[in-house]
Amino acid sequence: MKNPRIALLTGIICISIFPILVKWTPVSGLSSAFYRMAIATALALPYVLLRKKLEKPDTKTLWVILLCGICFGSDIAVWNISIQKSTATQATLLANLAPVWVGLAMYLFMPDKPTRNFWIGAFFAILGMVILVGFDTFYNLSFDIGFGFAMLSGLFYAAYILMSKYALNQMAPISFMVYSMAVSSVFLGIICLLLDQPFQGFSNTVWGVLFVQGILCQLIAWSLISFATQKMEANRVSLSLLSQVIFTSFLAWLLLDEKITVQMVVGGLIILIGIGITFYKKQGT
Numbered sequence: 001m002k003n004p005r006i007a008l009l010t011g012i013i014c015i016s017i018f019p020i021l022v023k024w025t026p027v028s029g030l031s032s033a034f035y036r037m038a039i040a041t042a043l044a045l046p047y048v049l050l051r052k053k054l055e056k057p058d059t060k061t062l063w064v065i066l067l068c069g070i071c072f073g074s075d076i077a078v079w080n081i082s083i084q085k086s087t088a089t090q091a092t093l094l095a096n097l098a099p100v101w102v103g104l105a106m107y108l109f110m111p112d113k114p115t116r117n118f119w120i121g122a123f124f125a126i127l128g129m130v131i132l133v134g135f136d137t138f139y140n141l142s143f144d145i146g147f148g149f150a151m152l153s154g155l156f157y158a159a160y161i162l163m164s165k166y167a168l169n170q171m172a173p174i175s176f177m178v179y180s181m182a183v184s185s186v187f188l189g190i191i192c193l194l195l196d197q198p199f200q201g202f203s204n205t206v207w208g209v210l211f212v213q214g215i216l217c218q219l220i221a222w223s224l225i226s227f228a229t230q231k232m233e234a235n236r237v238s239l240s241l242l243s244q245v246i247f248t249s250f251l252a253w254l255l256l257d258e259k260i261t262v263q264m265v266v267g268g269l270i271i272l273i274g275i276g277i278t279f280y281k282k283q284g285t
Contacts, residue, residue: 008224008228012243016247017212017217024255028192028197029077031192034188036217036218041184043214044178045182058170065183073188075157081149092248094129095151117277121277124270124274128267132263164226168230176226177222177226225241245271
């Protein structure tokens with residue numbers, strides 16, 4: 001796939017089913033996160049080795065990859081928990097507020113500052129999030145554990161997006177993905193061992209779902225997203241990923257019988273308006 005925007009859209013569609021699978025499958029969120037990364041790594045590593053496509057990173061890039069793997073593994077783990085503690089739609093939206101944190105980090109620490117148009121889009125994203133969750137929740141500070149984990153997931157996600165941009169400028173997406181997923185697998189495996197999370201005893205159906213998560217939602221989806229991140233600006237990639245809530249919300253309504261209220265629809269539409277603004281302005285620059 002040569003068009004980064006098409007690759008990004010395809011990747012977003014692939015990851016949109018993930019919250020549904022997590023919500024539906026009776027498996028620990030940490031165990032699910034571990035197998036998502038481990039299965040993807042086990043399939044990708046032989047391919048890159050046989051095709052001699054695994055590049056050797058320099059020391060600085062290696063450290064960035066290690067941090068990327070830890071951040072992404074942490075992101076998936078806490079996102080899984082937030083999905084199980086709330087709804088698939090809310091957890092997806094809140095976790096994908098990463099563009100706000102990406103924009104702030106770029107403004108504070110990077111030479112390439114976000115444009116005014118990005119901040120307009122980010123403003124709409126925040127407004128949509130507030131409408132979705134409800135003004136009373138923020139006014140009364142009545143946040144539940146699902147909300148907290150979803151927000152934490154967004155912070156890990158933002159750190160991953162920013163650091164992966166550097167690593168992807170140094171090596172091909174497939175090499176970066178394999179290294180990053182391997183680090184995430186080891187990191188999550190250690191966490192599961194320390195917290196006594198199950199590694200076996202699952203039904204055949206559950207194993208099937210775990211393989212779908214590893215192949216479709218991780219290996220295929222993030223190979224495409226990594227390619228898009230390499231070719232596009234990190235803040236616009238992260239903001240575009242918010243659009244997965246459309247697909248996730250529809251699947252949650254269809255398969256999990258989750259209610260989609262007018263408030264949720266309005267909040268989601270406002271978030272998408274923000275995404276549209278950033279891409280419209282990009283065409284004019």
